[in-house]
Amino acid sequence: MKHIGLDMSALKQTLNLGKSYSDNGWGMFVTMLLYKGKRNGCYIIKIDKWFPSSKTCSECGYVHKELQLSDRTYVCPVCGNLIDWDEQAAINIDLEGLRILLSA
Numbered sequence: 777m778k779h780i781g782l783d784m785s786a787l788k789q790t791l792n793l794g795k796s797y798s799d800n801g802w803g804m805f806v807t808m809l810l811y812k813g814k815r816n817g818c819y820i821i822k823i824d825k826w827f828p829s830s831k832t833c834s835e836c837g838y839v840h841k842e843l844q845l846s847d848r849t850y851v852c853p854v855c856g857n858l859i860d861w862d863e864q865a866a867i868n869i870d871l872e873g874l875r876i877l878l879s880a
Contacts, residue, residue: 829866834857836855
């Protein structure tokens, strides 16, 4: 089973697509994404945009609220987990998606 996490509003802002992609074109993209995912055995799961994926330790679950954007390496003050910020976020998004899927 494959699963993907995607923040549509963040993607629009990152790509500087603006309001023009909030209309039918963007809606069509979401529809196609859902269709293709279903056809290929994937689940498309929406994760809350405020989920602290980069600040949560994937080993012990501690939320490191003091972590700054400039801290590109995550060091957990509780368990000592040392991991790249982006890898940490990817692991946590994956785990959150699975949690949402299994709780449905």
